[in-house]
Amino acid sequence: MAMISRKMLGRPIRYVRLLPLFSCIAGAWAADLRIGFIGLDTSHSVSFARLLNEPSNPRHIPGGLVTRAWKGGSPDIEASASRVEGFAAEMSGTYGVKLCDSVESVVQDVDAVMVLSLDGRTHLDEARKVFPFHKPVFIDKPLAGSLRDAIEIFRLAQKLHTPCFSASGERFTSDIPKLRQAKIGHLNGVFTFGPASIEPHHPDLYWYGIHAVEKCYALMGMGCDTVVRVHTADTDVVTGVWHDGRVATVRGNRNTRYAFGATEFGSEAVVVGEEAEGYEGLITEVVQFFRTGIAPVSHAETIEVLTFMEAADESKRRGGVPVSLAEVLKANGGAEGI
Numbered sequence: 001m002a003m004i005s006r007k008m009l010g011r012p013i014r015y016v017r018l019l020p021l022f023s024c025i026a027g028a029w030a031a032d033l034r035i036g037f038i039g040l041d042t043s044h045s046v047s048f049a050r051l052l053n054e055p056s057n058p059r060h061i062p063g064g065l066v067t068r069a070w071k072g073g074s075p076d077i078e079a080s081a082s083r084v085e086g087f088a089a090e091m092s093g094t095y096g097v098k099l100c101d102s103v104e105s106v107v108q109d110v111d112a113v114m115v116l117s118l119d120g121r122t123h124l125d126e127a128r129k130v131f132p133f134h135k136p137v138f139i140d141k142p143l144a145g146s147l148r149d150a151i152e153i154f155r156l157a158q159k160l161h162t163p164c165f166s167a168s169g170e171r172f173t174s175d176i177p178k179l180r181q182a183k184i185g186h187l188n189g190v191f192t193f194g195p196a197s198i199e200p201h202h203p204d205l206y207w208y209g210i211h212a213v214e215k216c217y218a219l220m221g222m223g224c225d226t227v228v229r230v231h232t233a234d235t236d237v238v239t240g241v242w243h244d245g246r247v248a249t250v251r252g253n254r255n256t257r258y259a260f261g262a263t264e265f266g267s268e269a270v271v272v273g274e275e276a277e278g279y280e281g282l283i284t285e286v287v288q289f290f291r292t293g294i295a296p297v298s299h300a301e302t303i304e305v306l307t308f309m310e311a312a313d314e315s316k317r318r319g320g321v322p323v324s325l326a327e328v329l330k331a332n333g334g335a336e337g338i
Helices: 041-055 084-095 103-107 118-133 145-160 175-181 210-220 278-293 299-317 325-331
Strands: 032-036 064-070 096-098 114-115 137-140 164-166 187-195 224-231 237-241 247-255 261-266 271-273
Touching: 032 041, 032 103, 032 278, 041 064, 041 084, 041 278, 064 084, 064 103, 064 278, 084 096, 096 118, 096 271, 103 118, 103 247, 118 137, 118 145, 137 278, 145 164, 145 299, 164 187, 164 278, 164 299, 187 210, 210 237, 210 247, 210 261, 224 299, 224 325, 237 299, 299 325
Parallel strands: 032 064, 032 114, 064 096, 114 137, 137 164, 187 247
Antiparallel strands: 187 261, 224 237, 237 247, 261 271
């Protein structure tokens, strides 16, 4: 098996594109960036505003201020339809965010955009409205409601020269850098776990299992060849084999205590990471990305994460047999150039 060094598995390779200077960055280093939210039907909208718009918050992330937002919402998803008005009222009343009647009216008057709509199926349409403004865009998990839509989003971003990335907050929690720095010798594999509730309009793991999958990829990096999945009412166990022989297992839990975690298996040590949550790491990365246009996660890695989860669905459909990521990617139109 190929020997993988800790240095090779440091920060994900950054996606870099030479971009013309755009007005949202000019002069922004000395002032807070004006950030627009698209979609207020998720608790992330309030949680992110709390970190950005409350200087008195001990966890405050400086550098950006949420100023405008569009409510959005999906009537066929109960978690969206039942909460959007309450979150919108809190954003307006508590954080002074101006509510706008269209996506475009938000984007035209801010420096950067966060697409937060709970429903990944809406993200491609929202991206089509946001990207022509050429302002940096963060798209919350899941990037899209399907692998095919996700590929189209990134192709559109590249075509329009718009900086864009997507990630789960679990990729940037405090346990990840500690595990990366642990002296384990050569990394042979990881085990990650987290909640994995299922929403019928999305591929199974896209909805919540994505958090544990992203934690896995934050440690393993790219290169998974095949995936096999075991599914029961309360549990999903997905095992991926990487091209160099490393193996990673992701466990998604239902009807189990809400918790996230990761364990690394190395040639010299096995290290169990601490339980860690919070959005501070993610928002820090997002603000930095808004200022530089350099994404902390490449488009290619995000597409592999979604392909991993789609392959897990295909394994379930086939009765739990191994499924090739290359096969699944090809069936969804391929991702050449991403």
